[in-house]
Amino acid sequence: xxxxxxxxxRYQPKTFRISYGTDYNLFAVQHVLNDPQHPLHIxxxxxxxxxxxxxxxxxxxxxxxxxxxxxxxxxCRRRLNNAFTDVLKKRGxxxxxxxxxxxxxxxxxxxxxxxxxxxxxxxxxxxxxxxALVPCIPAKYAELQEEFGIIMDAML
Numbered sequence: 001x002x003x004x005x006x007x008x009x010r011y012q013p014k015t016f017r018i019s020y021g022t023d024y025n026l027f028a029v030q031h032v033l034n035d036p037q038h039p040l041h042i043x044x045x046x047x048x049x050x051x052x053x054x055x056x057x058x059x060x061x062x063x064x065x066x067x068x069x070x071x072x073x074x075x076c077r078r079r080l081n082n083a084f085t086d087v088l089k090k091r092g093x094x095x096x097x098x099x100x101x102x103x104x105x106x107x108x109x110x111x112x113x114x115x116x117x118x119x120x121x122x123x124x125x126x127x128x129x130x131x132a133l134v135p136c137i138p139a140k141y142a143e144l145q146e147e148f149g150i151i152m153d154a155m156l
Contacts, residue, residue: 058127061130080130083144093124097124
């Protein structure tokens with residue numbers, strides 16, 4: 001895992017920013033969880049405690065620096081979501097980071113695919129936040145998938 005963290009520090013995709021943690025965090029509501037005086041603190045804390053600590057937690061975010069139009073921001077979030085789930089599926093994982101197709105993993109990473117062939121309980125772990133940047137708007141979908149592919153290859 002430390003090699004993944006080091007790679008993510010060095011590798012800066014041009015279309016989004018990455019936040020990664022080996023523990024399970026909801027980066028979008030972390031400020032609420034850290035502030036006991038926040039009105040939603042108790043509710044968000046209960047939600048996070050109820051959520052299973054398994055697989056891969058991830059979400060995409062945008063800000064007004066991307067665009068003032070909410071349509072453009074939601075489109076970019078959806079593009080990031082779709083590109084990441086497609087990359088996960090190409091490597092044999094579902095959207096939650098659980099291994100569902102060991103053969104697809106073997107195509108992507110032969111050595112790892114052979115190691116986990118008999119173990120269907122192989123899961124990716126941790127939490128990601130992908131924050132869209134302005135170059136995400138004109139970027140081709142294949143470019144997004146390529147950037148996510150580099151991250152997934154480092155994770156495996």
